[in-house]
Amino acid sequence: MIPAINDAREATTAAAAARGRSLWDDARRRLLRNRAAVVSMAVLAAFIVIAVVGLLLWPHDYKAIDRSAVGVPPTMENLHIFGTDAQGRDLLARTLIGFLVSLSVGVVATMVSLAIGVAWGATAGFAGGRVDQFMMRTVDVIYSLPYVFLVILLLAVTQDVTTGKPFLKLLLIFAAIGGVEWLTMSRIVRGQTLTLRRQEFVEAAVAGGATNAQIVRRHIVPNVLGPVVVYMTLTIPVVILAESFLSFIGLGVQEPLTSLGSLIKAGSEDMETKPWTLLFPAGVMMATLLCFNFIGDGLRDAIDPKDR
Amino acid sequence: MLGYAARRLLVAIPTVLVIITVAFFMMRAAPGSPFDTERPMPEEIRQRILAAYDLDKPVLQQYVSYLGGVLHGDLGPSLKYRDKTVADILIEGAPVSAVVGLSALVLATLMGTALGVAAALRQNKAGDFGVMAVALIGISVPPFVVGPLLQLFFGLHLGWLPTGGLDRGEITLERMILPVITLSLPQIAITSRLMRASMIEVIRSNYIRTARAKGLSEFRVVARHGLRAALPPLVSYLGPASAALVTGSLVIEQVFQLPGIGRQFVIGALQRDYTVVMGVVIIYASLIIFMNLIADLLLATLDPKVRLE
Numbered sequence: 001m002i003p004a005i006n007d008a009r010e011a012t013t014a015a016a017a018a019r020g021r022s023l024w025d026d027a028r029r030r031l032l033r034n035r036a037a038v039v040s041m042a043v044l045a046a047f048i049v050i051a052v053v054g055l056l057l058w059p060h061d062y063k064a065i066d067r068s069a070v071g072v073p074p075t076m077e078n079l080h081i082f083g084t085d086a087q088g089r090d091l092l093a094r095t096l097i098g099f100l101v102s103l104s105v106g107v108v109a110t111m112v113s114l115a116i117g118v119a120w121g122a123t124a125g126f127a128g129g130r131v132d133q134f135m136m137r138t139v140d141v142i143y144s145l146p147y148v149f150l151v152i153l154l155l156a157v158t159q160d161v162t163t164g165k166p167f168l169k170l171l172l173i174f175a176a177i178g179g180v181e182w183l184t185m186s187r188i189v190r191g192q193t194l195t196l197r198r199q200e201f202v203e204a205a206v207a208g209g210a211t212n213a214q215i216v217r218r219h220i221v222p223n224v225l226g227p228v229v230v231y232m233t234l235t236i237p238v239v240i241l242a243e244s245f246l247s248f249i250g251l252g253v254q255e256p257l258t259s260l261g262s263l264i265k266a267g268s269e270d271m272e273t274k275p276w277t278l279l280f281p282a283g284v285m286m287a288t289l290l291c292f293n294f295i296g297d298g299l300r301d302a303i304d305p306k307d308r
Numbered sequence: 309m310l311g312y313a314a315r316r317l318l319v320a321i322p323t324v325l326v327i328i329t330v331a332f333f334m335m336r337a338a339p340g341s342p343f344d345t346e347r348p349m350p351e352e353i354r355q356r357i358l359a360a361y362d363l364d365k366p367v368l369q370q371y372v373s374y375l376g377g378v379l380h381g382d383l384g385p386s387l388k389y390r391d392k393t394v395a396d397i398l399i400e401g402a403p404v405s406a407v408v409g410l411s412a413l414v415l416a417t418l419m420g421t422a423l424g425v426a427a428a429l430r431q432n433k434a435g436d437f438g439v440m441a442v443a444l445i446g447i448s449v450p451p452f453v454v455g456p457l458l459q460l461f462f463g464l465h466l467g468w469l470p471t472g473g474l475d476r477g478e479i480t481l482e483r484m485i486l487p488v489i490t491l492s493l494p495q496i497a498i499t500s501r502l503m504r505a506s507m508i509e510v511i512r513s514n515y516i517r518t519a520r521a522k523g524l525s526e527f528r529v530v531a532r533h534g535l536r537a538a539l540p541p542l543v544s545y546l547g548p549a550s551a552a553l554v555t556g557s558l559v560i561e562q563v564f565q566l567p568g569i570g571r572q573f574v575i576g577a578l579q580r581d582y583t584v585v586m587g588v589v590i591i592y593a594s595l596i597i598f599m600n601l602i603a604d605l606l607l608a609t610l611d612p613k614v615r616l617e
Contacts, residue, residue, distance in 0.1 A: 148555045149573070149589050150327075153334050156577035241450050248452045248559060249574050261452070268456035268563065272464060282453045289448035297444075 024222070030302035037298025040291035047288065048103070051096040060090030062097040063256040074276055083276045085266065094258055095281050099288065101259040105173060106240040106292075110232055112178025113239075117185025118228065124186070125193025136190065139183050151176045151242075155251040166257045173252065177242050181235055188231055192224045226303040233296035237289045244285065260285040313605060320597045327593045328586065332374065335582050336367050343387075361387060378590065384583040388576070394587040397572055402591075405568035407479055408560065409553050412492035416549065419492070420499020421542065425530065427500065428507035439500060446497025451556050455490040455563035462486065472564035487564045491556045495549055502545055506538040513537070536610065543607050547600035554592050 031037055055062070060080070070088040072080050082091035124135040154176050161168070196202060196219070205215050244261025246252040253259040260281050267278030343349070343357055358364040362373065377384055383394035427439040463471035463486070470483050510516065511534060519529045554570070561571040569588050576584035 148558070149592065150330060150334070152558075152574070152577055153331055153585065153589075157335055157337075157580070159578070237448065244450060245452065245555075245559060249562060250578070264453055264456070268452070268459075271456055271460050275460060278456055278460070282457065285453060286445075286449050289450075290445065293444055293448050 027226075027299075027302045031298055034298040034301065036294045037302075040294040040298075043287065044291045044295070047099060047284075047291075051100050054096045055093070055100070058090075058093050058096070060093045062089065062093040062258070065089055073274070082280045083274070085277050086270050086274065091277060091280055094263060095260075095284055098258045098260045098263045098281060099284055101170075101253055101257060102240050102243060102261065102285070103288070105170070105177070105243040105253075105259065106236040109174045109178040109181065109239045109243075110235045112174055113181035113185055113235060114228070114232055115182075116178070117182035118189050120182065121186035121189030121191075122193055122224075125190040125197070128194075132190070136187075139186055142180075143183050151180060151246070152249070152251060155246060159251075166254045169254055170257075173243060173246065177239050181239060181242075185228070185231060185235070188227050189224060192227060193220070196220050196223055230296060230300040230303060233292060233299055237292040237296075240285075240289065240292075260288075309605065309608065313601065316601050316604070320594075320601070323597060324590065324593055327589060328375070328378070329371075331586060331589050332371055332582075333367070335580070335585065336370075361385070374586070383587040383590070386581055386584050388579055388581040388584070394583045397584055398569055398587055398591060401567055401569035401572050404474070404479060404566050405557055405561070405570055407484060408487050408491060408566065408568065409550075409557055411484065411488045412495065412553055412556075413550065415488060416492040416495035416499055416553075417542070419496045421503050421535075421539075423496065423500035424503020425507050425535070425538075427504045428511060429530065431508055436504075440504070443497040443500050446493050447501075449493075450559075451490050451494065452559045452563060454493055455486070455560065458486050458490060459563070472566070474566065487560050487566060490563070491553060491560045494556070495552060499542060499545065499549070502541050503538065506541045507534060510534050510538040540607055540611050543603055543610060546603035546606070547596065550599035551596045554596065 066084065066088040068088070070084065070086065072078075072084045072088075074081055074083040080090055080092070082095060085091055085094065120135060120139070124132045127135075155172065158172060199219075202215060202219055205219055210218070240260075243252055243259060244264065247259050247261030248265045250265070252261055255262075263281035264278065264285065267274075267281055271278045343354065355364065362370060365373075374384065383398070386392045386394055386397055389397065423439050423443070427436045430436045459471040462469045469486055471486075472483075474480075474483060511530075516529060516533060519533045520526075524533075557568060557570040558574055560566070561568040562574065569591065572584055573588040573592075575581070576588065
């Protein structure tokens with residue numbers, strides 16, 4: 001732990017084998033022993049590869065309308081293996097692009113929330129006192145707002161502006177969802193920062209002559225990172241759900257671009273005659289969310305084993 | 309406790325005010341108006357309509373007069389339904405929303421508690437893993453997937469239940485079953501996870517061992533001694549749960565074509581029916597704040613260690 005000893009250890013060649021296991025080595029081992037989490041990571045990786053490769057190589061384009069093949073059930077003929085939708089577009093191609101759009105909304109909006117949350121929480125935690133009080137009361141107030149309504153309002157009232165500009169719309173969705181998901185993150189980071197500052201091992205590091213930068217790098221960051229990474233993994237499915245929810249009520253990603261939520265909405269309207277248009281996107285969505293939740297649970301158990 | 313409740317309600321007023329303000333200015337700042345039609349209407353008529361609803365005045369003045377109205381319980385006329393006030397629309401929609409929402413809340417609390425306790429008592433056995441696996445699925449599968457799937461299976465495939473709507477405007481049991489189940493499933497999942505974690509802690513404590521040593525039946529130990537100590541996390545989740553149910557109802561009312569106020573909100577937001585949107589926001593915001601207060605008061609009665617300040 002103490003830098004001087006570490007340096008001395010690394011200086012001797014024999015010590016390389018005896019080097020202690022770090023927090024992260026332990027965590028990785030525990031994570032890899034969690035079968036559900038490992039399988040989920042594999043499935044998710046496979047999905048991403050299939051989606052990217054599929055979009056490049058698949059003979060059908062996700063926007064291409066084939067009037068001779070409207071509402072075709074899944075068939076090997078002409079390679080419509082997921083069937084086609086009510087407009088004659090290949091459902092597999094649409095599911096792939098929908099998956100990628102949903103995933104990128106999940107990741108990007110989570111990053112937005114991460115950036116705001118960590119900055120806000122760390123500042124409050126380090127500053128302490130009145131600044132902390134003010135910043136966290138603000139979070140409390142925003143927390144008690146039914147923010148879904150505000151997100152819906154924001155997207156609804158900007159519809160005229162964003163019509164025909166799917167990219168702008170996507171940006172707004174990132175900002176709107178990321179802008180409300182950072183609250184919990186800021187609470188977690190603040191709490192961690194506050195307790196860490198007073199911990200004995202930080203004091204010991206100070207006594208051992210470590211600089212501020214070293215303390216932050218070796219002690220604060222690794223300890224804050226654990227809960228942050230766990231919470232991030234669990235935020236991604238929440239965000240994916242939020243985007244799908246918005247798409248479902250007609251405020252999400254716009255045609256011809258699509259997301260899993262939009263596909264499910266379209267599918268649920270056609271389910272009496274074309275159940276496959278609901279079942280395939282719904283299945284992909286369920287699998288994706290399950291994978292993220294398994295990975296998040298696994299990570300939490302791996303990084304913080306006492307909660308198991 | 310009464311004093312505390314009164315103070316909390318006082319604090320709630322600025323919160324509601326913030327919501328009203330943000331929602332109000334957000335809608336006015338955006339382009340488009342409730343009277344946009346396919347064909348542009350003559351400017352003169354447009355001016356007269358705007359004047360009839362006071363929309364030609366400066367925004368700040370509109371805001372002040374709107375707030376004044378709200379303080380007197382007047383939410384104004386709907387801008388889209390010509391013969392209805394916002395209050396009419398809310399009163400029409402509220403029963404359906406309330407029935408579905410409350411039933412879902414009760415169902416989620418009861419089922420979640422039962423499943424969570426059952427899982428905790430069988431920790432790390434097959435039953436526990438079963439419940440937790442189902443709970444994880446419940447969290448991962450959104451209501452707008454569950455709803456259509458249930459409609460497809462029970463409504464169309466088996467033909468046991470109607471797929472949606474009301475029975476000639478009446479709320480009947482068989483039309484409520486699917487919406488309530490769909491709305492409560494994620495909450496059952498979350499509640500059972502909470503309850504399991506909390507019960508596992510409690511069951512290991514000394515006084516439970518004492519209760520068992522006294523020879524009390526297992527049921528009495530769990531129901532009388534264990535449950536009371538394990539309930540607080542569940543009670544504090546009541547606030548977020550009601551917020552989640554409100555959000556969920558926006559989707560449920562769409563999926564099952566129920567004429568509730570959640571549906572009015574979505575329609576209103578898309579059509580720029582400013583006053584209806586504001587009305588629903590105010591109702592739901594107050595509801596969520598109220599539920600949080602109830603949760604805190606319940607928590608204080610349940611757990612003597614919690615001090616209300």
